[in-house]
Amino acid sequence: MVFRQFFLEGLGCISYLIGCSQTGVCAVVDPQRDVDGYLQVAQSYGLRITHIFDTHLHADHVSGNRELAARTGATIYLPAQARAAFKHQPVHDGDEVTIGTVTLLAIHTPGHTPEHMCLAVIDHTRGPEPWFLLTGDFLFVGDVGRPDLLGEAEMRQLADQMHTSLFDRLSALDDGLEVFPGHGAGSLCGRHMNAKLSTTLGFERRFNPALQPRSRQEFIAWLTQDLPPQPANVPYIKQLNRQGPPILGELYRPKPLTAQAVRDLLRGQGPTPAILDVRSPAEFAAGYMPGALNVPVSNGQFATRAGWFIPPERPIVLIVGREAEADRATRALARVGYDRVIGYLVNGIAAWRALGLPTASLALWTPERLRSEALTRQGEPLPGVTVVDVRDRSEWQQGHIPGAVHIPLAELAQRADELNPFRPTAVICANGTRSSTAASLLTACGFKHVANVMGGMEGWEAAGYPVVIDADDQRDMSSIGRHPSSSW
Numbered sequence: 293m294v295f296r297q298f299f300l301e302g303l304g305c306i307s308y309l310i311g312c313s314q315t316g317v318c319a320v321v322d323p324q325r326d327v328d329g330y331l332q333v334a335q336s337y338g339l340r341i342t343h344i345f346d347t348h349l350h351a352d353h354v355s356g357n358r359e360l361a362a363r364t365g366a367t368i369y370l371p372a373q374a375r376a377a378f379k380h381q382p383v384h385d386g387d388e389v390t391i392g393t394v395t396l397l398a399i400h401t402p403g404h405t406p407e408h409m410c411l412a413v414i415d416h417t418r419g420p421e422p423w424f425l426l427t428g429d430f431l432f433v434g435d436v437g438r439p440d441l442l443g444e445a446e447m448r449q450l451a452d453q454m455h456t457s458l459f460d461r462l463s464a465l466d467d468g469l470e471v472f473p474g475h476g477a478g479s480l481c482g483r484h485m486n487a488k489l490s491t492t493l494g495f496e497r498r499f500n501p502a503l504q505p506r507s508r509q510e511f512i513a514w515l516t517q518d519l520p521p522q523p524a525n526v527p528y529i530k531q532l533n534r535q536g537p538p539i540l541g542e543l544y545r546p547k548p549l550t551a552q553a554v555r556d557l558l559r560g561q562g563p564t565p566a567i568l569d570v571r572s573p574a575e576f577a578a579g580y581m582p583g584a585l586n587v588p589v590s591n592g593q594f595a596t597r598a599g600w601f602i603p604p605e606r607p608i609v610l611i612v613g614r615e616a617e618a619d620r621a622t623r624a625l626a627r628v629g630y631d632r633v634i635g636y637l638v639n640g641i642a643a644w645r646a647l648g649l650p651t652a653s654l655a656l657w658t659p660e661r662l663r664s665e666a667l668t669r670q671g672e673p674l675p676g677v678t679v680v681d682v683r684d685r686s687e688w689q690q691g692h693i694p695g696a697v698h699i700p701l702a703e704l705a706q707r708a709d710e711l712n713p714f715r716p717t718a719v720i721c722a723n724g725t726r727s728s729t730a731a732s733l734l735t736a737c738g739f740k741h742v743a744n745v746m747g748g749m750e751g752w753e754a755a756g757y758p759v760v761i762d763a764d765d766q767r768d769m770s771s772i773g774r775h776p777s778s779s780w
Contacts, residue, residue: 293394293415294337297472299489300324302592303353303627304479306489308426308472310413311339312392319343319391320366321411321426322474323356325537325627327363330356343391345369345383347428348408349376351441351522351530352480352596354537354629362539371400373407378536383409393417401461403454404429404437406446412465424470425493430457432473435485436502440519441526451512458503467494480522480596520684521702523599529629538631546610546622547635551643554609557634565634566602569611570594570621573728573744577654579641581611586732589617591725595624600702601733604629610636654731655743659751662718662743667694671758678717682730683749687722691759693752701726704733713739720745720752 294311309330311318318339320330323346334341341364344357348371357368358378369389372382383389385400397412408430412422429437436458439450470492477487484501497503506514549557557565567581570589580586587597589612602608608630612618618636625633637643645651657665666677673679673695681692682701692698699707701721711717717739721727724746731744745752753759 293417294318294339296333297489298324298329299476300353300627302595302624304475304477304485305353306472306474306476309333309341310391310394310396311337312394313337313339314417315392316340317342317392319345319389319394319396320360321345322347322350322428323360325354325356325359325540326623327356327360330360331363340364341366343367343369343389345389345396345411346374346533347371347411347426347430347474348405349374349530349533350429351405351526351533352475353627354529355533356537358537358539362541371398371407371409373400374534375407376534376536385409397422399425399461401427401430401457403439403450403457405442406450406453408437408457412469422465422469424472425465426472426474428474430454431462431471431496431500432475433471433486433488433491433496434500435483436500436515438483438519439515441522441530443527447516448512451515452508454502454515455508455511462493465493467492467497469493471496480520483518483520518685521600521700523596523628523702524601525599525604525629528604532629537629540626540631546618546633548638549609549635550638551647551649553635554637554644555647555649557607557609563607565607565609567611568598568602568608568621569732570617571611571613571640573724573746574656575613576728576732577656577744579645579651579653580732581641581644582650582652583736584611584732585736586728588725588728589621589624594621595628595630597701597726597729598625598630599628601705602630605632607632607634609634611640612636613640652735654728654735655741657718657743657745659745659747659755659757662693662720662745662752663755663757665716666718667758676716678711678715680711680717680719680730680734681749682719682721682726687749689761691753691761692749693720694758694760696720701730704730708734708737711739713737714741716741716743718743718745721748723748723750 296309298307308321344366368380370380383398387398389396393416395414399410401410411426440447567584569584569586576586622633679696681696688698719727719730731742
């Protein structure tokens with residue numbers, strides 16, 4: 293048997309190629325949208341891709357199933373309950389699909405989604421029983437799939453189904469069975485998954501928090517609390533995967549645009565494009581187009597963070613520091629359903645300025661500057677500056693600046709009206725990347741005096757400045773003022 297694992301940095305997606313060298317055929321499970329890697333590996337082993345499986349309808353990324361089928365002629369296999377609207381072979385619980393000397397046995401494991409299937413893999417050259425289990429978004433290393441991506445209405449029902457799947461459906465499987473999940477660290481499909489890319493069923497039964505003894509009701513309560521935020525484009529991606537993702541062929545290269553062309557797009561009669569600046573925080577701060585959103589493409593969470601703010605149907609113009617960033621950003625955005633990247637501004641902000649068009653700059657503060665502006669010598673908050681901490685809740689609970697306001701980045705577009713746009717505002721995260729995105733969003737909302745704290749809380753703590761270890765220590769929001777939220 294040929295077995296290869298593919299890990300996609302940033303989104304944390306994991307896909308697999310499983311083949312039979314004797315018969316020269318193979319399957320790809322949970323393919324990502326850019327499929328060249330599978331074609332190259334199959335060719336290197338002398339294999340033809342004849343089967344394509346998705347364990348469920350993905351909500352965090354666009355499946356490459358139709359893309360790969362168009363390139364290979366392979367048959368697409370999907371869980372029958374997915375009710376996908378494009379040509380595929382439905383798979384039911386207990387179905388077996390043979391690929392040369394390898395058999396894939398489908399096991400219905402609802403919980404993350406109603407239709408979810410695991411695939412038990414049998415290599416008949418080794419033995420008649422399953423060797424390992426492809427668990428998709430059902431069981432991860434140290435975690436299980438979150439039950440809320442279909443919405444609040446179905447969350448508790450899916451959590452109940454997850455309990456049945458974990459403790460009943462898997463009960464007959466041996467502890468020694470290897471487990472290969474559909475996601476690793478970086479994915480939004482779980483809460484606390486490990487960076488390790490495989491495990492065993494026995495190890496997870498002993499040490500995975502989800503598999504520890506609880507009553508059904510205790511399990512449901514545990515699984516449905518403290519869930520991380522999800523991007524606004526999740527329903528769109530889910531529907532796209534049900535209808536059938538558009539076939540792109542080779543992922544297109546973004547079109548170079550002159551400053552005049554970008555200006556005409558912004559002033560034209562059609563939909564106004566989002567200006568997505570993918571440069572580093574320092575490059576963005578030195579000069580940017582007013583209204584631009586800064587999400588650095590160098591960060592692994594680039595596509596996920598763009599999904600928090602930009603509607604998937606909205607056209608996008610990229611601002612880049614170098615041409616390679618345009619290709620990288622376009623590919624990453626396509627993976628999460630953004631197919632309307634119009635192009636990128638050639639020669640960047642310099643070209644925009646040369647046309648006499650307006651630019652702005654963003655203040656960059658060091659932790660030392662923030663300390664002097666925001667706190668007294670005794671470490672008490674000063675009234676003149678609002679400090680906004682945009683880290684996740686778990687990071688906030690580990691320590692934050694006295695008097696800071698906590699608004700996680702994923703919630704900022706909806707909660708910007710809780711802040712006073714006329715008061716100086718310093719935005720901080722762990723190191724200055726998320727805070728640059730937040731600062732760009734606030735300036736687009738009309739905030740007049742915004743600073744990004746470079747070095748973030750890492751620099752603040754390294755300097756020995758005061759930190760509060762109290763999750764409930766937040767400023768009284770009633771004293772801060774209100775302002776309409778962003779149109780992002």
